[in-house]
Amino acid sequence: MTDWRSEARLPDERIAAGRAYADGKVVPATRAVALLEAVLRPGDRVCLEGDNQKQADCLARALAACDPGKVHDLHMVQSGIVLPEHLDVFETGIARRLDYSYSGPQGGRIARMLYGGQIALGAVHTYLELFARYFMDLTPNVALIAGVSADREGNLYTGPNTEDTPTVVEATAFKNGVVIAQVNEIVERVPRVDIPGDRIDFVVAADKPFYVEPLFTRDPAAMTETQVLMAMMAIKGIYAEYGIRRLNHGIGFGTAAIELLLPTYGERLGLKGRIATHWALNPHPTLIPAIEAGWVQQVHCFGSEVGMDRYIRERPDVFFTGRDGSLRSNRAFCQTAGLYACDLFIGSTLQIDLAGHSSTVTRDRVAGFGGAPNMGSDPHGRRHPSDTWMKAGHEAQGVGDPMLMRGRKLVVQLVETFGDKLVPTFVERLDALELARKTGLELAPVMIYGDDVTHIVTEEGIANLLLCRDADEREQAIRGVAGYTEIGRGRDRAKVEELRARGIVRRPEDLGIEPLDADRALLAAKSIKDLVHWSGGLYEPPAKFRNW
Amino acid sequence: MESLTFRHTTEKPLGGTAPSAITGVVASGNLEILLERVLPPDACEVAIETPIAGYGPVWEAVVADFVARAQPGGLRISINDGGARPDTVSLRLLQGARLMEA
Amino acid sequence: MAAPMAAGTDPRALSWYEATARQRVAALADPGTFHEFLPPTERRMSPHLPLFDLPRAFDDGIVVGRARLDGKPVLVAAQEGRFMGGAFGEVHGAKLIGLLRAARDLRPAAVLILFDTGGVRLQEANAGETAIAEAMRAIAELRAAGVPVIGLIGGRAGAYGGGGLIAGACSRLAVSEGGRISVSGPEVIETNQGAEEFDSRDRALVWRTMGGKHRRLIGGADAFAADTVAAFRAAALDLIGRAPAFDLATLEAEQARLEARIARFGDCRDATEIWARMGVNDPDAVPAMTTASFDETVARVAEAHHDAR
Numbered sequence: 027m028t029d030w031r032s033e034a035r036l037p038d039e040r041i042a043a044g045r046a047y048a049d050g051k052v053v054p055a056t057r058a059v060a061l062l063e064a065v066l067r068p069g070d071r072v073c074l075e076g077d078n079q080k081q082a083d084c085l086a087r088a089l090a091a092c093d094p095g096k097v098h099d100l101h102m103v104q105s106g107i108v109l110p111e112h113l114d115v116f117e118t119g120i121a122r123r124l125d126y127s128y129s130g131p132q133g134g135r136i137a138r139m140l141y142g143g144q145i146a147l148g149a150v151h152t153y154l155e156l157f158a159r160y161f162m163d164l165t166p167n168v169a170l171i172a173g174v175s176a177d178r179e180g181n182l183y184t185g186p187n188t189e190d191t192p193t194v195v196e197a198t199a200f201k202n203g204v205v206i207a208q209v210n211e212i213v214e215r216v217p218r219v220d221i222p223g224d225r226i227d228f229v230v231a232a233d234k235p236f237y238v239e240p241l242f243t244r245d246p247a248a249m250t251e252t253q254v255l256m257a258m259m260a261i262k263g264i265y266a267e268y269g270i271r272r273l274n275h276g277i278g279f280g281t282a283a284i285e286l287l288l289p290t291y292g293e294r295l296g297l298k299g300r301i302a303t304h305w306a307l308n309p310h311p312t313l314i315p316a317i318e319a320g321w322v323q324q325v326h327c328f329g330s331e332v333g334m335d336r337y338i339r340e341r342p343d344v345f346f347t348g349r350d351g352s353l354r355s356n357r358a359f360c361q362t363a364g365l366y367a368c369d370l371f372i373g374s375t376l377q378i379d380l381a382g383h384s385s386t387v388t389r390d391r392v393a394g395f396g397g398a399p400n401m402g403s404d405p406h407g408r409r410h411p412s413d414t415w416m417k418a419g420h421e422a423q424g425v426g427d428p429m430l431m432r433g434r435k436l437v438v439q440l441v442e443t444f445g446d447k448l449v450p451t452f453v454e455r456l457d458a459l460e461l462a463r464k465t466g467l468e469l470a471p472v473m474i475y476g477d478d479v480t481h482i483v484t485e486e487g488i489a490n491l492l493l494c495r496d497a498d499e500r501e502q503a504i505r506g507v508a509g510y511t512e513i514g515r516g517r518d519r520a521k522v523e524e525l526r527a528r529g530i531v532r533r534p535e536d537l538g539i540e541p542l543d544a545d546r547a548l549l550a551a552k553s554i555k556d557l558v559h560w561s562g563g564l565y566e567p568p569a570k571f572r573n574w
Numbered sequence: 575m576e577s578l579t580f581r582h583t584t585e586k587p588l589g590g591t592a593p594s595a596i597t598g599v600v601a602s603g604n605l606e607i608l609l610e611r612v613l614p615p616d617a618c619e620v621a622i623e624t625p626i627a628g629y630g631p632v633w634e635a636v637v638a639d640f641v642a643r644a645q646p647g648g649l650r651i652s653i654n655d656g657g658a659r660p661d662t663v664s665l666r667l668l669q670g671a672r673l674m675e676a
Numbered sequence: 677m678a679a680p681m682a683a684g685t686d687p688r689a690l691s692w693y694e695a696t697a698r699q700r701v702a703a704l705a706d707p708g709t710f711h712e713f714l715p716p717t718e719r720r721m722s723p724h725l726p727l728f729d730l731p732r733a734f735d736d737g738i739v740v741g742r743a744r745l746d747g748k749p750v751l752v753a754a755q756e757g758r759f760m761g762g763a764f765g766e767v768h769g770a771k772l773i774g775l776l777r778a779a780r781d782l783r784p785a786a787v788l789i790l791f792d793t794g795g796v797r798l799q800e801a802n803a804g805e806t807a808i809a810e811a812m813r814a815i816a817e818l819r820a821a822g823v824p825v826i827g828l829i830g831g832r833a834g835a836y837g838g839g840g841l842i843a844g845a846c847s848r849l850a851v852s853e854g855g856r857i858s859v860s861g862p863e864v865i866e867t868n869q870g871a872e873e874f875d876s877r878d879r880a881l882v883w884r885t886m887g888g889k890h891r892r893l894i895g896g897a898d899a900f901a902a903d904t905v906a907a908f909r910a911a912a913l914d915l916i917g918r919a920p921a922f923d924l925a926t927l928e929a930e931q932a933r934l935e936a937r938i939a940r941f942g943d944c945r946d947a948t949e950i951w952a953r954m955g956v957n958d959p960d961a962v963p964a965m966t967t968a969s970f971d972e973t974v975a976r977v978a979e980a981h982h983d984a985r
Contacts, residue, residue: 247694252661444659448626485661510632510660542668552691555853563964569880574853574887574963575729596716599696600733601758608716608734625731654731 033202040065040168040204041227048228051180052212055233058088065204065228066097066168072121073166073194074112077105077153077357078128078241078396079308079329080187082172084208084232086111089170094119101125103164105153105190105357107132107394108239116145125164126394127151130241133391140392140465150392150471152400154361157190160197169198169205172236175216176209180226183216186330186338186353187238191221193358199225210235217350240332240568242308244282247553252485255534255544256440257283260372261292263488263537264438264481265301268414272304274364274401276373280440282312284372286549289319306364306401309334309345309353311567315550315560317344326363327355328397337564357397364401369414371401372438375473376445377453380501380513382476382491384439385458392461395473402474404435418480421492434492437474438481443509451484452504452513476500482507486514487533494530506531578622578630580637584647587615590675597673598666605658607651607670615648624655636660636667644671688906692830693854695905697739697754700790703905704912705743705752712741713778714771722765724800733759736767740775746913748785751775757792757833764793764838765800769807776814779823786824786916789846794861795837808838815845816922824848824919828908829855830888830901836861847919847985850899850911851888853967857896858886880963884947889962889970893951894937895979902967920985930984937979954979 043064047057062085066072074089075082089097090111100121107113107129115121116139125148129136139145151159160166171194174185184191199205206228207221261284264270275281288302298321305325307313311334316322325345330338330353338345338353348354364371375384386393408415415433422434441451462470482489482504489503499521506522508514525531534541551557554571588611598606613619620637640646644667651670658666687703695703701710714720716734725732737759742751753772755762764772772789779787796804815825827846829835834856835843843849843857851857860868862876875881884890891897899915901907920926941950951959954977965973974980 250662251665252659442659443661448629448657448659510635515631515635541665542672544665546694552694558964559966569878572879572883572963574880574883574889575726575731594715594717596698596734599756599758600731604758606716606733610717623731625729652734654733656731 037202037204037227044204044228050178051227051229052178053228053230055084055231058085058230059091061206061228061230062088063092063096065206066092066100068097069099069101070167071101071103071164073160073169073198074102074104075169075171075190075194076108076112077190077329078108078130079238080172080189081106081109081237082170082208083109083237084230084234085170085172085206089120090114090118092120103156103160103166105156107136113139122146123148125149125151125156125159127153127156128394128396130393133393137390137392137461147465147467150394152395153357153397154365154400157193157358160193165201165203166194166198167203169194169203171195171205171207173207173209173221175211175213176207176226176229177213177216177223180207180223180229181216181219182207182209182221182223182226183218184220186335186355188220188355189329189357192356195221195225206230208232208236217352218348220354238330238332240571242277242310242331243333243567243571244277244279244310244312245554245571246282246286246312246549246551246556249279249283249286249546249549251544251546252442253280253283254287254546254548255539255541256280256442256483256485257287258291258539258544258548259488259534259537260284260438260440260483261287261297262295262539263532264370264436264483266295266297268369268417268436270301270370270414270436272368272412273302273370273372274306274368275310276398278374278440280374281372282310283549285310285312285316286551288316288321289550290548292321293319306360306368309338311554311557311565312551314557314565317341318560319550326360327353328357328360329355332568333566336566337561340564361397361400364397365403365405366408368401368435369412370436370438372440373398373402374440376451377456377458378439378441378451378482378504379453379456379476380504381497382479382482382500382504383456383472384474384479385456385470385472387456387458387461387471389457389460392471395471398473402437403478404437406432408433408435418492421490434480436480437478438483439474439479440483443484443486443511443514450511450513452508452511454513484509487531487536490530490532493528499525499530503530576624576627578624578633580620580634582618582638582641584616584618584641584645586645587647588645588649588671588674592674592676595670595673597669600654600656602656603658603662605653605655605663605666607653607666609670609674610650610652611648611674612650613648618646618649618651620651620653622653622655624657626655626657632660633663636663640664640667644668646671649674688904688909690905692852692901692903692905692908693832696758697756697790697792700905701739701741701743701752701754704788704790704909705745706747709744710741710752711743712739713775714740720767720771722767722800724766728799730799736765736771737762738768738771740771742782742784745785745788745909748916751779751782751784751787752790753788754790755792755831755839757831760797762793762831762833762839763795763797764804764807765797766803766807768797769804769811773807773810773814776811776818779818780821783823786826786912786919787818788912789825789827789842790831791827791829791835791839791843792831792833793835793837793839794833795839804838808841811842812845815842819847819922824916826850826912826915826919828912829857829897830903830908831855834858834886847922848899848915849897850901850908850915851891851897852901852903852908853888854903855888856883856886857891862886884963889965890947892974893954893956893962893977893980895933895982900967900970900974920983926984929982933982933984
């Protein structure tokens with residue numbers, strides 16, 4: 027007889043073992059290590075929650091403190107490798123295999139450990155792709171997650187930083203897994219139920235509130251004239267041209283400058299209401315002036331941002347909020363919105379090659395992808411038209427029956443030709459290829475493939491790759507905006523002028539923009555303090571961004 | 575420090591009468607540019623002091639493009655560089671020329 | 677010499693914090709009246725920096741000259757905080773001292789020092805330290821001769837190290853919210869005393885302890901200006917009109933003021949405790965206050981007003 031419940035009995039055994047350290051579902055932080063040692067089995071697939079924003083840090087510390095004799099060879103399936111503990115577990119043997127998505131601050135160390143063979147790497151994913159595999163072949167046995175508060179029944183309030191939690195819990199709790207949540211406080215009654223208590227097996231009262239990185243705060247004081255110029259070009263040459271209303275922005279200074287130019291330069295161009303009305307975006311502080319000036323109709327968020335909670339509470343017409351008033355974010359849904367419902371993604375990168383492939387991987391850092399490859403890709407499953415999508419599709423195809431034509435999502439790379447320390451952004455060959463070769467990866471970690479990129483904006487101009495008809499035109503269009511890098515200086519000048527005549531390469535003057543007018547005075551806010559003023563005192567920036 | 579000097583012949587003198595102008599600040603990623611109307615009307619000289627060695631060909635290209643575009647005849651241009659990117663150099667040169675044309 | 681201005685913006689509306697030293701001077705003075713001494717074309721640059729393979733500036737990071745302010749003749753010195761943190765090197769210091777000594781003969785209505793400095797330039801430390809001492813002596817002599825010396829502080833480097841000492845020697849000081857006045861900088865204190873004593877990355881703490889609002893409330897600065905050139909100009913004009921005499925009575929009043937300050941607040945652990953003890957109703961609200969409501973708060977506090985220094 028087939029035993030159809032051999033897996034289904036497992037959570038009961040694990041939970042029974044864990045109960046020894048719990049009062050009902052509640053476990054004090056001091057017993058978190060014992061709890062994990064009781065619940066975990068060697069070889070388990072474990073999701074330790076953490077992404078580019080919030081971290082289940084109390085549980086991460088507890089996992090790293092487990093006895094490798096009892097807990098070992100885990101297969102970590104998690105969004106982010108961010109905390110030191112996320113890698114410590116691979117050094118001690120607690121974990122062995124890894125499938126992940128993003129690693130910002132640990133990019134250097136993860137590269138060294140990959141080279142050293144301490145980590146058996148499955149793949150580097152996009153967020154949505156990893157979430158998808160949670161429901162296929164990477165379903166967690168145990169999920170270690172983070173919430174703001176819980177009641178004694180385990181009903182969980184994940185608050186403004188809900189992020190990945192519902193997805194992780196869905197995959198784990200409904201497929202014979204055990205869910206352990208760390209919370210900042212145990213309360214009588216949670217403000218709202220983000221995760222019902224019957225999906226939560228244990229609640230650990232954390233020793234301190236979970237960590238959140240203010241990753242999406244860009245100080246306007248650090249924006250340069252060059253970034254202002256590029257923002258002007260993007261607004262006039264792309265946003266206005268294609269009438270982009272539904273969009274997602276990356277996290278760089280260039281896109282933050284666009285946000286700050288909407289109420290000034292955008293207003294002057296008469297674009298209010300015609301562009302940038304619907305957003306899949308974290309609550310960027312630099313979006314506050316555009317919101318206050320009436321540009322933004324609605325924003326759905328992947329996560330929250332430190333200091334924005336009070337502001338969001340007071341702007342429920344713009345943000346998705348619960349009946350309790352606080353933001354409800356959801357990374358999986360917002361990524362889906364970015365994929366299928368946005369007409370434009372615009373972001374930055376560290377390297378672009380002559381085919382338009384881009385990567386944030388450099389020789390000694392593996393930063394991972396996060397959500398960018400998902401946002402920055404043209405979804406072939408899209409079926410609904412929009413003027414923007416159709417116009418881009420026409421440009422890409424030119425011939426054929428219009429009724430059978432696919433539209434195109436605009437995927438824009440906004441980069442300065444040189445990065446920090448005069449490192450060129452444009453290269454013959456991506457460092458990602460070298461990394462893949464050295465670590466034996468089957469695929470080079472490319473952030474956005476060249477065939478998904480539609481435009482490249484630099485301080486020298488805009489290259490419209492949709493209009494390029496062959497690989498040579500594409501290469502010269504890229505060289506034509508690559509400035510004084512070796513790639514740029516290696517251009518065929520006559521060919522670039524021909525592309526310029528066809529509108530494939532456009533200079534600021536072709537757009538009616540005088541580079542000398544690109545002044546910081548155009549920024550709607552020139553400092554974090556200005557953003558606080560725009561918000562009517564509702565935005566409360568973290569201390570490291572203050573100068574008052 | 576690396577010193578570079580480029581001399582160009584222009585088709586015409588730069589307009590305006592300002593005898594000198596200065597723009598920019600020597601700071602990380604920035605530079606200051608001093609422009610003086612002291613040369614014959616068809617000559618332009620650009621002298622650069624930079625802490626970052628090995629970018630001679632890039633400076634040469636930036637200066638050549640600026641000269642072709644602005645026709646800064648009559649100017650001696652002196653640059654104290656703080657490690658500025660080429661686009662910042664271009665921008666400052668054009669800002670300087672605009673000040674001299676005032 | 678032509679200096680850049682943001683296209684299409686009113687120079688007096690310029691942010692003081694954002695502006696360069698040259699922009700500040702040009703917009704502060706009556707239009708077209710600034711005349712620079714030792715301008716960049718003179719190329720009086722540091723003789724020391726090339727030894728360290730460091731770039732130089734044509735004016736060594738300080739602009740000095742004469743101008744008119746509301747018609748009155750003034751001498752002006754403005755430090756460029758972005759060039760080596762506005763630090764005092766040999767030429768930089770000599771330009772300031774030369775200006776102060778010239779003022780003894782020229783007898784202007786005032787000398788304005790636009791501070792923006794982290795203190796002494798490490799590469800030229802001996803010359804820098806000497807310049808600080810000579811500048812303080814020159815200021816004392818000028819004040820004794822009846823010429824007010826007004827310090828304006830609102831740049832990103834603040835007035836630290838020797839710059840903080842020279843500021844303390846001035847007749848009157850105006851400061852903005854972004855301006856900072858102290859001797860030891862936040863990083864120096866943290867290095868010597870530990871992050872538990874003073875966390876230099878906690879910028880709210882830094883500004884609460886050394887920033888413009890705190891300095892104004894405890895009377896360390898005599899005027900609070902919004903972050904515009906126009907506001908600093910108005911503050912400078914006002915302070916010139918009410919500079920204290922430089923006599924024994926003033927110095928004794930200053931000594932008494934400082935003794936009273938340490939007696940009254942010496943045991944406070946945070947600026948907010950000091951503000952509470954002064955009678956500020958909601959000390960935690962001070963950092964976020966607008967200029968107007970902060971001015972009202974200052975008006976109610978006794979420490980902010982004195983006839984000392």
